[in-house]
Amino acid sequence: MKPIKVALLGCGTVGTQVVRLLDEQADDLAARVGAPVELAGIAVRRPDRHRDVPKHLLTADAAGLVASDADVVVEVIGGIEPVRTLLLDALRRGKSVVSANKALLAESAGELFAAADESGADLYFEAAVAGAIPLLRPLRESLAGDRITRVMGIVNGTTNYILSAMDETGANYGETLEEASRLGYAEADPTADVDGYDAASKAAILASIAFHSRVTAGDVYREGISAVTSADVAAARTLGRTIKLLAICERVDDSVAVRVHPAMIPRSHPLASVNGAFNAVFVEAEAAGQLMFYGQGAGGAPTASAVLGDLVAVARNRVHGGRGPRESAYAALEVRPVGQVETRYHLSLDVADKAGVLASVAAVFAEHDVSIAAVRQEGRTDDASLVIVTHAAPDAALKSTVDKVAGLPAVREVVSVMRVEGEDS
Numbered sequence: 001m002k003p004i005k006v007a008l009l010g011c012g013t014v015g016t017q018v019v020r021l022l023d024e025q026a027d028d029l030a031a032r033v034g035a036p037v038e039l040a041g042i043a044v045r046r047p048d049r050h051r052d053v054p055k056h057l058l059t060a061d062a063a064g065l066v067a068s069d070a071d072v073v074v075e076v077i078g079g080i081e082p083v084r085t086l087l088l089d090a091l092r093r094g095k096s097v098v099s100a101n102k103a104l105l106a107e108s109a110g111e112l113f114a115a116a117d118e119s120g121a122d123l124y125f126e127a128a129v130a131g132a133i134p135l136l137r138p139l140r141e142s143l144a145g146d147r148i149t150r151v152m153g154i155v156n157g158t159t160n161y162i163l164s165a166m167d168e169t170g171a172n173y174g175e176t177l178e179e180a181s182r183l184g185y186a187e188a189d190p191t192a193d194v195d196g197y198d199a200a201s202k203a204a205i206l207a208s209i210a211f212h213s214r215v216t217a218g219d220v221y222r223e224g225i226s227a228v229t230s231a232d233v234a235a236a237r238t239l240g241r242t243i244k245l246l247a248i249c250e251r252v253d254d255s256v257a258v259r260v261h262p263a264m265i266p267r268s269h270p271l272a273s274v275n276g277a278f279n280a281v282f283v284e285a286e287a288a289g290q291l292m293f294y295g296q297g298a299g300g301a302p303t304a305s306a307v308l309g310d311l312v313a314v315a316r317n318r319v320h321g322g323r324g325p326r327e328s329a330y331a332a333l334e335v336r337p338v339g340q341v342e343t344r345y346h347l348s349l350d351v352a353d354k355a356g357v358l359a360s361v362a363a364v365f366a367e368h369d370v371s372i373a374a375v376r377q378e379g380r381t382d383d384a385s386l387v388i389v390t391h392a393a394p395d396a397a398l399k400s401t402v403d404k405v406a407g408l409p410a411v412r413e414v415v416s417v418m419r420v421e422g423e424d425s
């Protein structure tokens with residue numbers, strides 16, 4: 001049987017594991033695909049630096065490798081260019097593409113799918129969202145007959161690793177980030193993780209597939225974890241909550257709302273026990289009800305597992321005929337600005353313990369039509385701390401409330417402001 005030839009672009013954390021699995025599982029893969037799966041070449045930036053992979057396969061000429069006789073291009077380089085150009089070229093040449101690149105898929109999915117459609121090639125990217133967890137295929141295929149209303153979860157391993165450490169040991173933010181990079185979880189530029197860009201790209205991909213609409217990274221409201229302080233972590237702990245960076249994709253009437261931000265969730269919530277580089281995603285669909293997906297969201301081998309799964313799928317299509325799903329963006333739903341999305345806030349204030357302080361704070365909430373769910377005051381001297389949790393209200397109203405409260409003469413400091421998720425509103 002004629003082998004399926006694979007051009008591998010990139011051989012870093014994920015790529016080296018793809019090479020290892022292709023070698024170690026060659027016989028099984030051949031049996032599953034119906035033809036041997038062979039590496040045609042490996043494109044890297046510096047071929048002299050890769051001693052663990054067969055030298056004769058290495059090249060610095062990624063464009064040349066794409067133009068060779070490879071049937072499939074597997075891309076684990078990352079970033080937008082030159083990858084976008086390389087993958088468009090591959091698809092136009094009729095080569096199927098497997099990619100782990102969320103940044104690119106969240107920006108250029110429409111263009112890539114159009115190129116795939118023109119030539120009849122496949123485009124798979126399971127590894128781009130939530131690493132090893134089978135998530136995109138269940139959304140694209142298993143749930144294609146249902147109406148998905150919400151997708152919410154933890155989709156970035158690096159920030160979850162950092163927040164878990166801050167919560168468990170009070171560990172220092174910077175040191176923990178270095179550790180996450182050393183373990184191969186973080187992006188080449190880890191600001192993509194800590195500032196929420198990576199999670200926003202994944203949220204855009206999830207929303208696009210779940211709601212059959214085109215959502216790009218720029219449509220996603222984004223806040224990272226760099227502003228999360230030990231005071232926030234302590235405030236959450238006092239209230240029986242913990243802080244997680246959440247990606248939330250919702251269908252609201254004929255629009256979608258997609259946001260990424262840190263949020264306090266109850267410690268009893270299933271997402272609260274998702275620690276380290278693990279990810280977990282809840283999906284709510286009208287007929288299916290609630291579904292939960294959990295597993296390793298980052299790291300070389302787990303991500304390579306998802307890449308290999310996609311590679312088997314596209315290789316099977318080459319051998320036996322057939323194509324994977326195309327882009328489904330027919331719904332063309334409007335993206336709702338975050339200000340119009342209903343959220344809940346937690347607010348922790350350092351105030352003077354004087355008569356009338358609570359009334360002046362409560363008046364600001366009333367003025368913005370924000371209803372208070374719970375208030376707790378601690379301290380009876382000059383210094384008191386006031387903790388307020390709101391009911392659901394438009395995010396813009398909550399933001400204005402916080403801004404105005406911060407300016408009240410009786411408020412010495414806003415110690416912590418955080419959205420609250422995962423409990424009744």
Ligand SMILES: NC(=O)c1ccc[n+]([C@@H]2O[C@H](COP(=O)([O-])OP(=O)(O)OC[C@H]3O[C@@H](n4cnc5c(N)ncnc54)[C@H](O)[C@@H]3O)[C@@H](O)[C@H]2O)c1
Nearest residue numbers: 010011012013014043044045076077078100101298299303
């Ligand atoms: N590391 C993870 O846990 C993980 C998980 C899921 C998805 N991903 C995604 O997988 C991709 C790769 O991640 P990684 O952690 O393996 O990155 P990495 O930085 O470890 O490896 C990148 C590789 O690409 C090569 N490369 C860079 N520019 C190149 C160019 N112009 N031409 C040819 N080769 C080039 C480098 O030589 C290196 O081998 C990214 O899109 C990332 O977002 C990573």
Ligand SMILES: N[C@@H](CCO)C(=O)O
Nearest residue numbers: 156157158185187298
């Ligand atoms: N940097 C990403 C890799 C997995 O996509 C993360 O930490 O989740």
Ligand code: NA
Nearest residue numbers: 126129131133
């Ligand atoms: Na995945």
